[in-house]
Amino acid sequence: MPVETINWVNGKIKFIDQTKLPDKLKFVYCDDVDRLWKAIKRLEIRGAPAIGIAGALGAALGVRNSKAKNFRSFFKELKAITKILASSRPTAVNLFWALERMEDVAKANRSKPVSRIKELILEDAIKVITEDKKSCRAMARYGANLIKKGDTVLTHCNAGGLATADYGTALGVLFEAKKQGKRIKVFADETRPLLQGARLTAWELMHEGIDTTLICDNMAASLMAKGRIDKIFVGADRIASNGDAANKIGTYSLAVLAKHHGVPFYVVAPISTFDFKLKTGRDIPIEERDGDEVRTVLGKAIAPKKVKVYNPAFDVTPNGLITAIITERGIFNKPYRISLKTLKVKKLKTCL
Amino acid sequence: MPVETINWVNGKIKFIDQTKLPDKLKFVYCDDVDRLWKAIKRLEIRGAPAIGIAGALGAALGVRNSKAKNFRSFFKELKAITKILASSRPTAVNLFWALERMEDVAKANRSKPVSRIKELILEDAIKVITEDKKSCRAMARYGANLIKKGDTVLTHCNAGGLATADYGTALGVLFEAKKQGKRIKVFADETRPLLQGARLTAWELMHEGIDTTLICDNMAASLMAKGRIDKIFVGADRIASNGDAANKIGTYSLAVLAKHHGVPFYVVAPISTFDFKLKTGRDIPIEERDGDEVRTVLGKAIAPKKVKVYNPAFDVTPNGLITAIITERGIFNKPYRISLKTLKVKKLKTCL
Numbered sequence: 001m002p003v004e005t006i007n008w009v010n011g012k013i014k015f016i017d018q019t020k021l022p023d024k025l026k027f028v029y030c031d032d033v034d035r036l037w038k039a040i041k042r043l044e045i046r047g048a049p050a051i052g053i054a055g056a057l058g059a060a061l062g063v064r065n066s067k068a069k070n071f072r073s074f075f076k077e078l079k080a081i082t083k084i085l086a087s088s089r090p091t092a093v094n095l096f097w098a099l100e101r102m103e104d105v106a107k108a109n110r111s112k113p114v115s116r117i118k119e120l121i122l123e124d125a126i127k128v129i130t131e132d133k134k135s136c137r138a139m140a141r142y143g144a145n146l147i148k149k150g151d152t153v154l155t156h157c158n159a160g161g162l163a164t165a166d167y168g169t170a171l172g173v174l175f176e177a178k179k180q181g182k183r184i185k186v187f188a189d190e191t192r193p194l195l196q197g198a199r200l201t202a203w204e205l206m207h208e209g210i211d212t213t214l215i216c217d218n219m220a221a222s223l224m225a226k227g228r229i230d231k232i233f234v235g236a237d238r239i240a241s242n243g244d245a246a247n248k249i250g251t252y253s254l255a256v257l258a259k260h261h262g263v264p265f266y267v268v269a270p271i272s273t274f275d276f277k278l279k280t281g282r283d284i285p286i287e288e289r290d291g292d293e294v295r296t297v298l299g300k301a302i303a304p305k306k307v308k309v310y311n312p313a314f315d316v317t318p319n320g321l322i323t324a325i326i327t328e329r330g331i332f333n334k335p336y337r338i339s340l341k342t343l344k345v346k347k348l349k350t351c352l
Numbered sequence: 353m354p355v356e357t358i359n360w361v362n363g364k365i366k367f368i369d370q371t372k373l374p375d376k377l378k379f380v381y382c383d384d385v386d387r388l389w390k391a392i393k394r395l396e397i398r399g400a401p402a403i404g405i406a407g408a409l410g411a412a413l414g415v416r417n418s419k420a421k422n423f424r425s426f427f428k429e430l431k432a433i434t435k436i437l438a439s440s441r442p443t444a445v446n447l448f449w450a451l452e453r454m455e456d457v458a459k460a461n462r463s464k465p466v467s468r469i470k471e472l473i474l475e476d477a478i479k480v481i482t483e484d485k486k487s488c489r490a491m492a493r494y495g496a497n498l499i500k501k502g503d504t505v506l507t508h509c510n511a512g513g514l515a516t517a518d519y520g521t522a523l524g525v526l527f528e529a530k531k532q533g534k535r536i537k538v539f540a541d542e543t544r545p546l547l548q549g550a551r552l553t554a555w556e557l558m559h560e561g562i563d564t565t566l567i568c569d570n571m572a573a574s575l576m577a578k579g580r581i582d583k584i585f586v587g588a589d590r591i592a593s594n595g596d597a598a599n600k601i602g603t604y605s606l607a608v609l610a611k612h613h614g615v616p617f618y619v620v621a622p623i624s625t626f627d628f629k630l631k632t633g634r635d636i637p638i639e640e641r642d643g644d645e646v647r648t649v650l651g652k653a654i655a656p657k658k659v660k661v662y663n664p665a666f667d668v669t670p671n672g673l674i675t676a677i678i679t680e681r682g683i684f685n686k687p688y689r690i691s692l693k694t695l696k697v698k699k700l701k702t703c704l
Contacts, residue, residue, distance in 0.1 A: 192568035198655035213660040216544035217570040218602025222667040250570025297649040303550035308565040315574040
């Protein structure tokens with residue numbers, strides 16, 4: 001059973017500081033919005049669904065000591081909190097989805113006493129966690145149907161338990177396939193610059209007893225050319241209405257390579273990762289991070305100090321390169337602009 | 353003017369320990385074949401042409417104190433030395449070419465006194481250096497014709513002065529374009545696992561005043577998708593008769609991405625890098641190196657200690673993905689099996 005990444009424990013947000021893995025499994029107990037903001041910014045908490053959970057819990061945390069006497073001033077406080085949290089990272093839409101959801105809970109209960117609204121927000125934030133656990137397991141079951149006995153799978157970055165409440169999106173699929181006795185092998189891209197693949201994915205897969213081999217990102221093509229990769233499974237940080245999917249930098253590269261080599265390329269993501277306000281991936285904001293993430297590795301300099309750096313944290317894979325998108329509501333196929341419409345309706349019904 | 357990477361100075365091989373760059377510019381004076389073997393193995397000296405030079409000088413170094421009284425016993429000693437040096441790294445053919453060349457010098461002068469053969473070997477080893485300097489500059493001139501004013505070029509690993517005697521193959525082209533006032537911009541792939549791009553290429557390009565931006569290997573596709581890369585120039589470690597080219601791991605990945613995005617992909621290499629004994633790239637031996645190179649970065653652990661690793665040092669780019677091959681004898685185009693035939697004749701005439 002994968003370890004619990006983020007939860008609400010004794011009035012605090014308990015989370016794993018993922019910057020310390022795989023060396024140390026360090027839990028942080030956080031009761032402060034600014035500290036939480038820093039945790040998201042620094043990637044102590046990362047992965048789109050986990051960031052969503054952090055946002056929901058953070059909103060609940062931020063208003064629980066509110067002294068507001070009426071809804072109007074309470075909502076103003078809530079908005080100030082969600083604004084802070086929303087400024088932590090721009091790409092994963094799950095964050096904005098979760099923050100909006102907390103605001104919606106408040107608005108839907110505006111006639112209730114402020115103390116009750118606070119309770120309801122916290123209840124709903126905790127519901128985001130239970131929903132995430134459920135949807136990860138549903139995605140895992142759908143996705144595992146795509147995996148054959150003995151398949152060798154490639155994955156990029158970390159779409160595991162550490163990117164969600166506890167089970168994972170792309171890695172959840174692999175955990176389920178393993179449970180079904182499919183004896184898979186997995187190659188994990190190390191995923192520069194922050195090495196989520198080497199530090200987190202390799203750790204999680206080995207923890208689950210899956211046959212794991214670590215490679216540098218630039219080695220994937222060589223494996224595909226040798227016919228050693230049967231399928232690729234990755235997560236996503238934001239998916240537009242047409243199926244264009246933003247995910248960790250390097251994902252697009254893999255998708256192009258997959259097309260060239262005829263390797264199926266699957267994206268696994270919960271409904272909260274879809275942004276139906278956006279028509280295409282061109283509109284997804286791509287975070288650019290500090291150049292020192294590239295100039296150094298875990299604090300050690302690897303390049304001339306003054307060299308310019310280009311450090312986008314994500315790229316966008318166009319829908320045409322995606323074989324299928326696996327969600328908790330089933331597997332969606334091309335053309336996504338049409339197939340995803342049913343998902344949009346479901347999202348409106350269930351999530352808002 | 354790029355710094356001198358390897359030379360014969362006062363009876364010793366003087367070389368830069370490239371594992372120390374860009375932190376320290378440390379020169380090593382080596383008069384011992386075993387130490388030289390280690391320097392090649394550990395990538396203190398790296399880059400196909402530089403390894404070739406090291407091989408030639410190493411052979412001269414190894415026999416200079418020979419007490420052999422006749423050619424037969426001298427040649428036996430020489431063969432023992434070349435066998436040691438040949439075991440250092442398997443992919444770059446320049447090493448084997450240089451060692452064979454030193455053996456050929458001995459054989460061609462078998463009737464001369466051993467002391468004279470030793471001199472002739474050293475003279476020819478030094479000639480390998482001067483030839484390399486010349487051919488780098490010739491490649492640079494041919495290659496620079498392919499570069500337009502304001503072009504943005506992507507390169508991988510280090511094909512610079514540090515990979516040759518002092519000027520470079522792919523980077524030589526960029527130095528020449530700069531000299532011609534073409535105001536180019538260069539993106540340098542960091543090139544995991546040993547970061548030759550971050551440590552060496554960025555350092556060399558900045559040293560020459562070229563506008564340089566460092567990226568992680570997995571970011572190149574994202575730049576190509578944005579139309580920000582006009583051309584790709586890389587070196588090679590061994591090129592087969594049909595133009596298939598082995599080069600640093602990740603090169604093949606770039607070539608596939610270049611094709612997908614319509615970006616011209618050029619290989620720059622001297623004749624000594626061609627292996628006309630091999631029909632295709634399938635026959636090129638690919639070195640697999642220790643997994644700790646991936647599990648660590650400059651000695652710092654970045655992954656679970658026990659994770660399996662796949663660590664090929666090179667990959668092979670099929671000829672179909674190569675727009676042109678630039679040599680000191682001009683630019684060669686497809687179909688390479690035919691165009692390279694003239695080069696084969698030239699190699700036989702001039703190099704053996």
